[in-house]
Amino acid sequence: MFTNQITPDKLAEEMQEYSRKLGQGVSNLLNADKIDAGVTEKVEVYREDKLVLYRYKAPSDVVQNQTPLLIVYALVNRPYMTDIQEDRSTIRNLLAAGQDVYLIDWGYPDGADRSLTLDDYINGYIDRCVDVICQRHCMQQLNILGICQGGTFSLCYSAIHPDKVKNLVAMVTPVDFKTPGNLLSSWVQHVDIDLLVDTLGNIPGELLNWTFLSLKPFSLGGQKYVNVVDVLNDEARLKNFLRMEKWIFDSPDQAGETFRQFIIDFYQKNGLVEGNVQIGEHLVDLKQLTMPVLNVFAEQDHLVPPDASRALAKQVGTEDYTELSFPGGHIGIYVSGKAQKEVTPAIAAWLDKRS
C-alpha cells in the first residue's frame, strides 16, 4: 500500500491554489492574441481550386539541396502542425538543414468538392504540384515527404509515377491497415461507409474529432483541461497550448468520395498490402517504389501503430530502404523537443546523401 502524504489542510490549500490560478489566468486567456497558424515565412507559388502550394523561405546562409522537397500532408487536420511554433517546427528545421521546402495546403473542402476522388487528389492535384515545382527548378524529379494519410497518398503517387520521384520519405504512414492494436481500423470495420457518405456528402470534421477523442477521452477531454491551469499564467506556454488546441479542433471536412474510397479500399479491404487499390486508371503496386525510401514512424503512435508503418519494408521494390524509429507519439514526432533534434536532421541528412 502507498504512503499517505495527503492531509486535509494540504488538499484544501491545493484546491484554493487551483481556483486562484484559474481566476488569475483567465484574463490571459481572454486577452490572448489571435493564434498564428504556421510561423515560418512562405510564398504562394501555385493555386488550384482550394489547394495552395507554398514554398518556404530558406535562411540565406544555408547551402540548399538542389532537389526540392514537397511535403504532402494528410487531408485530416491542417498542415501547420509541421510549423506550429518557432522552436518546434519540422519545416523550419528542414530549411535550416538545407532543404528547399514546398508544402501542399489542401484547404477546406466544401459541398462543391464532394465528388473529388482519390484520383483527383493523387493523379490530379499532387501530380500538377509536382510538375509546377519541377518546371520551376528545371528538373525531372523531386523529393517527397508524405505525412500520415499524406504519406499513403505519396506512396500511391510514387508507385504510379516513379519517374518523377527521386527520394521518398514516409512519415507515420499507414501501409498495413489491419495490424493488431489498430484501434481506428477495428472501429471502422463495422461502419457502413456508403451509407455515411451518401447521407452526409462530405464527412464533417466533427465526426473525425469525435473518433480521435474517443481514443483517449479522459486524457484528451478531461485531464488536459485540468492541467491547463499550470500554463494559464505563462503567456508563452498558454499560447502554445492554444495553438495545439486550435490545431486539434481545426478539422476540415473530408471530400465525400475520397473518404469513401480511402476508408473502404485502405481500412476495410487493406488494399495497399493486398495490392488491389485502383487510383483512376492505375493499379497501385508498391513494388514500383524503386527510388530510395525512408520510413519514419513513432513507437508510441496510437493513431498509426508502428507495425502499420513497418509493413512497408516488405512491399517496396527498392534496395535502398531505411527505417527511422522515434520514441514518441503521432504528434510528438513533429513537436517534441527530441524530434527537433533527432528526426528532422536525420531526414535532411538522408536526403542530402541521395540528392
Place this chain on the structure above:
Amino acid sequence: MDTQRKYWENWAEMGRNATDSNEPAKSPWESALDHWWQTVSPTAPDQTKELMGRILSQGKAFLAMSDGFIKNLQQAGGGSADWTEVFERSISDLQGSFSVPVHPDGDDTLHRMMAFWEMPMDSWQRMVSSLSLVPGDLLRNLLNGDSKASMDEFLSTPGLGHTRETQAKQQEMVRLVLEYQKALQEYQQFFSNLGINSVDRMRKKLEGMNEQDPPIESARALYDLWVASCEEVYGELVTTPEYACLQGHLLNTLMAAKRQSGIMVDEFLDTMNMPTRSELQTLQDRMQESRRENKRLHSEVDAIKKQLADVSSIPPRITETKAKPKARTTSGKKAKRKVAPKKRAVVKKRAATRSQQTKSDE
C-alpha cells in the same frame, strides 16, 4: 482550513443569492467557481467561452473529487487518519455514484454522473449536435416516454389512401429513430460498469504501490492516477470486437435516420418547386466530371504542344511571333524533306540556327 472553507462557502452563498439560484450547493470550491464564471463569462468572446467551459467543467470534477477526499479525511481524524480507511470510504462514495441503474426507456445514467464521466458521451453529443440544425441530440429524446406507446400504434397501422406513400415514409422515419435510440441505449449500457471497474482498478493500483514508488502527495497526483485507471479500463473495453460492433451500429442507425429525414426534406422541397439536395448532388457530380475532363484535355493539349515544339525545335514563343512566319517554316520544312531521317537532327540544328539568324536580321 475551516476559515478557508467558510470563506469559499460564503462566497458561493453570496453568488447563489445574487443570481437567485435555487440549485443545491455542491462543494464550496465548485460553487465559487460557478459564481466567478457567471461574473466573467459575459465579457468572454465565443471561442474562449467554449474553451473556458471545458476547463471549468473538468476543473469542477477535479475539485469535487478532492472535496470528497477532504471530507473523508476530516471524518477520519485529519492528518493522522488511517489512509486505507479514508481511501476505502472515498472509493465507496464514488462507487455509490455509479449504482443508479440504466433506465429501461433509455434514460442515461452517465448524464447524471459527474462531468468527468460524461466525456465519452459528451463528444458523441457534440458531434451529433454538429450534424443537426437543433443543438444537442434531438433524436435521443424524441419519442421517449408516453409518446412511445402511441408511436407503436402508429407504426402498426398500415398506410391508406392518397397519402399512403407519405404515411409509409413517416412510419419508416419513426422506426429508424427508435432504432437509433435503442443503439444509443446499448452503447451507454456498454459503459455502465466503466465507473465501478475504474474505481476497482485505481484501488488495485494504490494497493500495488510500494515504497519505491513516488508517494502521492497531492490531489492532482491522485487525479492523474484516477485518469490513468479510467483510460486503462476504457481502453480494454473499446478494443473488444463487441464495442466495434456497437459503435458501428450506433453510427449506422444515426445515418439511416438522417438519410430518411433527408429524403423527406427533399420531397418537401420538391413540392415547393425548390432545388433538392439530390439534384444539387447530381449537378455537383456532373460539374466535377466536366472539370476533370477539362483538366485532362488541358494536360493533353500541353503535351501535344510540347511534342510539336520538340519536333520543330522552335520554342512556342517564336512560332507565335508574326514576323515572316512563312519563310521560316518553309525553309525548315524544305530542309527536312531533303534529308534522310538519320541526318534530321543535324538539319534541325541548322534550321534553328537559320531561324535565329533570321530573327537577329529582323
